[in-house]
Amino acid sequence: MKTMITAALFVAGLAGGALADPVLGVWKTEVDDGKYAHVKFAPCGANFCGKIVKSFNSEGQYDSPNVGKMLFIDMTPDGNGKYSGSAWRPANGKIYKGSMTLKGNKLKAGGCVAGIICIKNTLTRIK
Numbered sequence: 001m002k003t004m005i006t007a008a009l010f011v012a013g014l015a016g017g018a019l020a021d022p023v024l025g026v027w028k029t030e031v032d033d034g035k036y037a038h039v040k041f042a043p044c045g046a047n048f049c050g051k052i053v054k055s056f057n058s059e060g061q062y063d064s065p066n067v068g069k070m071l072f073i074d075m076t077p078d079g080n081g082k083y084s085g086s087a088w089r090p091a092n093g094k095i096y097k098g099s100m101t102l103k104g105n106k107l108k109a110g111g112c113v114a115g116i117i118c119i120k121n122t123l124t125r126i127k
Contacts, residue, residue: 025040030123038053051069066090098110108122
């Protein structure tokens with residue numbers, strides 16, 4: 001019984017740590033090809049994923065087919081506000097080896113395919 005309680009407390013501690021991670025919340029991307037999105041970061045397993053929850057163009061919010069899709073996939077916290085995983089770019093449909101660096105309310109994200117073709121985007125915290 002004591003072992004079960006200890007295990008439960010350990011699991012609760014891990015979940016509490018994930019829930020308190022500063023990357024969690026809603027972020028606004030920079031404009032890319034005339035469009036931008038709101039991305040919600042949430043735990044996905046032991047890591048974090050960022051899903052597109054709203055999309056915008058020059059006329060305002062619109063129903064993009066990308067809403068509901070993962071923009072950031074399995075971002076692993078590496079310490080000191082750094083994360084690594086994968087990033088998907090809707091403009092070309094490519095998945096990049098990605099990294100993010102969190103500083104205050106700015107999340108600098110970038111990724112490369114084959115170490116040659118790279119993208120960068122700075123997200124700003126909304127909530």
